[in-house]
Amino acid sequence: MPLQFVEHIAIRQLDEQAPARLAYEQLLIRCDRAAGYLLEDENAHGRAAALHRHTTAVRVGIARRHRRVDAESATLLDLQRARFHRRRQPRRNTDPA
Template sequence: MTTLRGVPMTFLRINYQLLRIPLQFVEYVAITQLDERAPARLAYEQLLIRCDRAAAYFLDDENADGRAAELHRHTTAVRAGIARRQQQVDADSATLLDLQRARFHQRRHPRRATDPA
C-alpha cells in the first residue's frame, strides 16, 4: 500500500530514472570507448557517482545507491592503479637522476671518484 507521502517520492524516482537515460546513453556510446584511465572518462564517472549518490540520499533510491557504490569501487581501483604507475615512474626517474648525478660528479672530479674514502 502506497502512502500519500510515497506517491511524490515514487514520481521523483521515475523522473530521475528518465533523467538518467541520456546520461547512460552518453556513457555507453562515448565514454566506454575511452581508456578507463582517461581523465574525461574518470570525470564523467565521478559525475554519475555524484548524481546517483544524490538520488540515493534524497529519493531513498536503493538502485541509485548500488550503481554509485559499484562505479565508485571501479573508479577507485583505476585511480589506485594510476597512482601506483606514477609512483613507479617517479622512483625510476629518481634512480636515473641519481645515476646521472654520480656520473657527472665522476667526470667533474675523476680523482675523488677513484680515491679511497
C-alpha cells in the same frame, strides 16, 4: 536516459584511465548518490558504491604507476649525477715516473 546515451556512445570508447572518463564517472556517482538519497533508491546507492569502488581502484593504479615512474626517474637522475661528478674529478696520474 541522456547520461546512458552519452555513456554508450562516447564514454565506453575511452580508456578507463582517461581523465574525461574518470570525471564523467564521478558525475555519475554524485547523481546516483543524490538519487539514492532523494528518492530513497537502494539501487542508486548500490550503483554509486560499485562505481566508486571501481574508480577508486583505477585511480590507485594510476597513482602507483606515477610513483613507480617517479622512483625510476629519481634513480636514473642519481646515476647520471654520480657519473657527472666522477667525470669532473681530476684524474690522477697512475704512471710511475
